[in-house]
Amino acid sequence: MMTWNTFTLQDSNSPLMEQLSYFHDHTMMILTIITILISYLILSIMMNQLSHRYLLEGQTIEIIWTILPSIILIFIAIPSLRLIYILDEINNPMISIKTTGHQWYWSYEYSDFKNIEFDSYMLPQNENISQFRLLDVDNRITVPFKSNIRMMVTAADVIHSWTIPSIGVKIDALPGRLNQINFFINQPGLFFGQCSEICGANHSFMPIVLESISPNFFLKWIINFS
Known part of the structure; x- marks a missing residue:
């Protein structure tokens, strides 16, 4: 529709x-x-x-x-x-997340916590039960809402671009360079994005999904992940 x-x-x-x-x-x-x-x-x-x-x-x-x-x-x-x-403007972040772009997936590392890092791949169409074709992933980034989040972005191979339009974030991922951006999410929900820099044959198949939850649930997520 x-x-x-x-x-x-x-x-x-x-x-x-x-x-x-x-x-x-x-x-x-x-x-x-x-x-x-x-x-x-x-x-x-x-x-x-x-x-x-x-x-x-x-x-x-x-x-x-x-x-x-x-x-x-x-x-x-x-x-x-x-x-x-x-x-x-760079505010004092509550959480720092390092994002690395690969051909063709994203990997994330929560710098403030130990052993919290994972890769995020697009779900195959036969496994995607949601309504968001080519947008959902197996491992979502999870952050607390109403908190300053610092995202540090780089790339392992070619130039990528980490983008989520609904929160106004678009930052290039360059090999050998670490860029950073701050954002603040107003409410809980799922926010979808995609790589915005043509990075190869599967450029269209490396989506981004950010899940915003309450700080209390985020602490539980951290404990369960650890």
Whole structure:
């Protein structure tokens, strides 16, 4: 069944994604106003053969269409720069997870705990009983919600990209380099993503599944895993 989420951004599940959605709506409003205004001017010129004579040598209109785009760019640039700084902000993480991209699966290591590491492979279609084709995995990342999570991402072979759209996270996994990103999940649930960098023949078959649970259940999960 097709829903509005098919055509728009996914629902925000983190403060970062909320800010990205607000910026998207802000920019789209400005672009819509510009499109309507320009379309009106073009149609008015096409329908009125005499209107173009005022545009031959007009210093006033030259000033207007130089200053007006500059003001519009300021209204777009200031929120954009603010958002860039928010995305780069590093808070004190409660949990650190190291993610390594392979051809073609992900491996995870909980750096704050001993002996908690596992590989995450996509479930074969004949074993996948959920409704999410090519998205579910055998071992999900489990994190507590309403906690600062630090994800350190690298790759073992080629360039990958660890991406979960609903929480606004997309970070490249580069061989020999350790990138990091922070995120904060608002609520419990399952969040799906995929590798966003073409990394070989099975690029489409290395999904990401993050499960957000309450801190109490997370402690029980840690104890049971150990």
